[in-house]
Amino acid sequence: GAVVSQHPSRVICKSGTSVKIECRSLDFQATTMFWYRQFPKQSLMLMATSNEGSKATYEQGVEKDKFLINHASLTLSTLTVTSAHPEDSSFYICSAEGQGAINEQFFGPGTRLTVL
Amino acid sequence: GQNIDQPTEMTATEGAIVQINCTYQTSGFNGLFWYQQHAGEAPTFLSYNVLDGLEEKGRFSSFLSRSKGYSYLLLKELQMKDSASYLCAVLDSNYQLIWGAGTKLIIKP
Numbered sequence: 001g002a003v004v005s006q007h008p009s010r011v012i013c014k015s016g017t018s019v020k021i022e023c024r025s026l027d028f029q030a031t032t033m034f035w036y037r038q039f040p041k042q043s044l045m046l047m048a049t050s051n052e053g054s055k056a057t058y059e060q061g062v063e064k065d066k067f068l069i070n071h072a073s074l075t076l077s078t079l080t081v082t083s084a085h086p087e088d089s090s091f092y093i094c095s096a097e098g099q100g101a102i103n104e105q106f107f108g109p110g111t112r113l114t115v116l
Numbered sequence: 117g118q119n120i121d122q123p124t125e126m127t128a129t130e131g132a133i134v135q136i137n138c139t140y141q142t143s144g145f146n147g148l149f150w151y152q153q154h155a156g157e158a159p160t161f162l163s164y165n166v167l168d169g170l171e172e173k174g175r176f177s178s179f180l181s182r183s184k185g186y187s188y189l190l191l192k193e194l195q196m197k198d199s200a201s202y203l204c205a206v207l208d209s210n211y212q213l214i215w216g217a218g219t220k221l222i223i224k225p
Contacts, residue, residue, distance in 0.1 A: 043203065046215070109158050
């Protein structure tokens with residue numbers, strides 16, 4: 001149980017294009033999902049907290065107009081990187097909060113974005 | 117401010133024991149997590165401590181002292197596949213997860 005999928009696993013795009021990343025909780029409903037970014041040899045950086053049916057809460061320094069988050073259902077959240085640039089190249093990971101007592105986060109496998 | 121400290125890198129020998137420490141200063145405390153992350157992969161859950169003491173799970177054990185703001189992850193009978201980064205994270209009073217920078221563990225034969 002508690003499986004989170006993420007699609008695509010890898011994407012290469014040209015500068016200026018937009019990229020959509022999907023995060024799905026496969027066998028449980030996730031009211032809250034999280035989007036992280038991780039640069040090489042660095043720890044996870046929380047970008048935003050996504051709550052089903054409401055606007056996402058963005059961390060300081062994260063542009064909400066550039067990183068569009070939609071959490072339209074209890075099993076799906078999407079992150080769209082708009083007008084991507086090479087500096088947006090990173091490993092993007094989503095997680096979904098479980099429904100147990102310990103607020104454990106279950107992580108998707110991540111998406112490696114490379115912007116040329 | 118909120119802060120979690122753990123060593124950047126550690127090296128150990130296959131078959132040995134290693135202890136990875138984590139100290140934290142957060143606004144409130146609702147539990148501490150340890151995650152394992154292999155290079156290029158997402159983190160996977162290892163342990164959760166909310167009460168003081170030692171939690172043992174196979175070769176891995178996690179210890180917590182809330183009064184000292186301290187935890188450690190103990191790995192026994194090290195295997196080459198244990199080479200990974202180990203992330204300490206604390207759930208603060210707002211139930212927000214505060215992440216440490218991770219400890220890269222290198223296992224040598």
